[in-house]
Amino acid sequence: MPLDHDLAARMAQPDFWPLYSFDATAVRAHDEARGEAGEEDEEEFRTRFLPARELGLELRFEPGFSYVDLAVVSPEAAEPEIVGWDDTAHFHPHVMPWSELDLLCRATALHDPTLRHPGAMSALLLRFAFLTEQDDLDTITPFTDAAFAETCPHRISDAVVLSTGPAGTAPADPAHDIAHGAVRVREETRAWFDQRDLRGTGVTWSTRPDGHRAVHQEKDSGTHLYSSRAPEATEEEFPFTAWSRLLRGATRTLEDAGAHPALRRPETRRALDRCAEPDGHTQLSRLATALRAAGLTEGPLLRAVTRPSSRAEAAWAVETLAGLPQGRVAAAWFGRSPLADARTWYLDLTLAAAGHGSRFGSTFAAELSAALEETGLGWAETTGSTSVRDAKGGYVHASDLLTVLVRDDLPAAVRVIARRLQAHGAARTADLRHSGAPRERIPLPEPS
Structure with missing residues (x-):
C-alpha cells in the first residue's frame, strides 16, 4: 500500500518535520495559520504499511494536537490495535528495538516498491524505536541518516552537525569538514539518538511464558522507559499475539525474497560474497550482471542493487539476497558509527x-x-x-x-x-x- 497521498504531500512541506517532532514554535505557527484561514477542523493523517499479507501497521498523526500513534492491523481484529503513542503529556512511544523496525521496513519495501527503505516509513516510525545494549550503532546510524536524507531534502544544507571532535569546537562548514575527514551525522539522526538512547538505563528484553518478547526497566536512571509492551501486560494493553504474527510474516517475506533460484548459482554466490566485504559497494554492478544472467531481471532487490537510493538500501538488499544477518553488510561498508562514543x-x-x-x-x-x-x-x-x-x-x-x-x-x-x-x-x-x-x-x- 503506497504512502497516503495527503500525508506524502504534507511531508514535502518545510514545516512537517518540526510539527512531527512537536516543536513548540512550529505548533504555534500552525495553529495561528489555521485560525487566520478560518479552518475549524484539525488536520489528521493516516497511512498504512503492509510488511506481510493482510498484516500491517497504521500510523495516525494529528499535527494540531501534537499526537501520533501506531497500531497493528490484522484480519482478526475489527479495529487497529494500538501498540504505542506519542504526545506531550502521557506518551508511551517505546514499542520496538531497531532490529524489528528494520525488519518491518525491509518487508514493506519488498511488498510495495514505492516505499523504499530507508525512506519515509523508517523516518516516520523511528519515534517508536529505541536503543538498548543489544543494538549496534554501526548498523543503525547509516540507515537513520539515509531515511532522513530521503524525507527531509529541504533541510540537508543545515541538518548535519559535527558529532565528535574536540570539546567546545563549533560545527564548521560541511564541505570543509568532509574535505578534512570530519565524521558527521544529520541533526535529525542525533536528535533521535538523544531522545531514544536507553542504553545503560536498566532496560532489558525478556520472553514471557506465552513466548512473546517484552521489555522492562530495572532501575530509575532518569531516562524512563515508557512502553505498554511490559512482561505483565495483558493483550488489551499490548496486542502481543498480533505483533508477533506481524514479525513472523515480515520474516517470511524476506525469506521468500532470498529463496529465488538465481541465488543458488555459483556465479551469483561469488558476487554476493564479494559484495559483503568492506569495499563490497564497489562491486554492485558485477552483482547486478550475475543476477540478471541467473534470471533475476526485476523487482525491488535488483533495483536496490542497480539504482539504490542510498548505499544503505543496497546494503540490506545484499544481506537479503545473500541470506546474511541484518546489519552485517552495512557494518562492513560504513565502519564505526560517528555516534559510537556519543553521550x-x-x-x-x-x-x-x-x-x-x-x-x-x-x-x-x-x-x-x-x-x-x-x-x-x-x-x-x-x-x-x-x-x-x-x-x-x-x-x-x-x-x-x-x-x-x-x-x-x-x-x-x-x-x-x-x-x-x-x-x-x-x-x-x-x-x-x-x-x-x-x-x-x-x-x-x-x-x-
Whole structure:
C-alpha cells in the first residue's frame, strides 16, 4: 500500500518535520495559520504499511494536537490495535528495538516498491524505536541518516552537525569538514539518538511464558522507559499475539525474497560474497550482471542493487539476497558509527527569581541554548516555574525551571552554563542537577 497521498504531500512541506517532532514554535505557527484561514477542523493523517499479507501497521498523526500513534492491523481484529503513542503529556512511544523496525521496513519495501527503505516509513516510525545494549550503532546510524536524507531534502544544507571532535569546537562548514575527514551525522539522526538512547538505563528484553518478547526497566536512571509492551501486560494493553504474527510474516517475506533460484548459482554466490566485504559497494554492478544472467531481471532487490537510493538500501538488499544477518553488510561498508562514543545527559537547572525580572527564566534559557548550540554541546529550554505564598496570602514567583540537554562533553557544557550564570549574577543561587535519580547536584566552577 503506497504512502497516503495527503500525508506524502504534507511531508514535502518545510514545516512537517518540526510539527512531527512537536516543536513548540512550529505548533504555534500552525495553529495561528489555521485560525487566520478560518479552518475549524484539525488536520489528521493516516497511512498504512503492509510488511506481510493482510498484516500491517497504521500510523495516525494529528499535527494540531501534537499526537501520533501506531497500531497493528490484522484480519482478526475489527479495529487497529494500538501498540504505542506519542504526545506531550502521557506518551508511551517505546514499542520496538531497531532490529524489528528494520525488519518491518525491509518487508514493506519488498511488498510495495514505492516505499523504499530507508525512506519515509523508517523516518516516520523511528519515534517508536529505541536503543538498548543489544543494538549496534554501526548498523543503525547509516540507515537513520539515509531515511532522513530521503524525507527531509529541504533541510540537508543545515541538518548535519559535527558529532565528535574536540570539546567546545563549533560545527564548521560541511564541505570543509568532509574535505578534512570530519565524521558527521544529520541533526535529525542525533536528535533521535538523544531522545531514544536507553542504553545503560536498566532496560532489558525478556520472553514471557506465552513466548512473546517484552521489555522492562530495572532501575530509575532518569531516562524512563515508557512502553505498554511490559512482561505483565495483558493483550488489551499490548496486542502481543498480533505483533508477533506481524514479525513472523515480515520474516517470511524476506525469506521468500532470498529463496529465488538465481541465488543458488555459483556465479551469483561469488558476487554476493564479494559484495559483503568492506569495499563490497564497489562491486554492485558485477552483482547486478550475475543476477540478471541467473534470471533475476526485476523487482525491488535488483533495483536496490542497480539504482539504490542510498548505499544503505543496497546494503540490506545484499544481506537479503545473500541470506546474511541484518546489519552485517552495512557494518562492513560504513565502519564505526560517528555516534559510537556519543553521550547525552539531561540536566535540571533551577534559577532563583529574586533579584531578576519576570522574564529572566525564558531570556536566560534562550541565551544559554544559543551558547550551547554554538559550541555543539546541546540546548536548553524552560519547563516551568514555582511560586510561594507571601505574607498577604498571595503567590509570588520563586524560581524558574530549565531542562538542559548536553552532548558528549559534560564538563565543557557545565563551564558554559557557569559562565552564563556568572554573567547574570545568578551562579550562587542556581541549582544544577542530573535529571535522573539520585539527582546528584553538579558543582559550578568558580570564575577563572
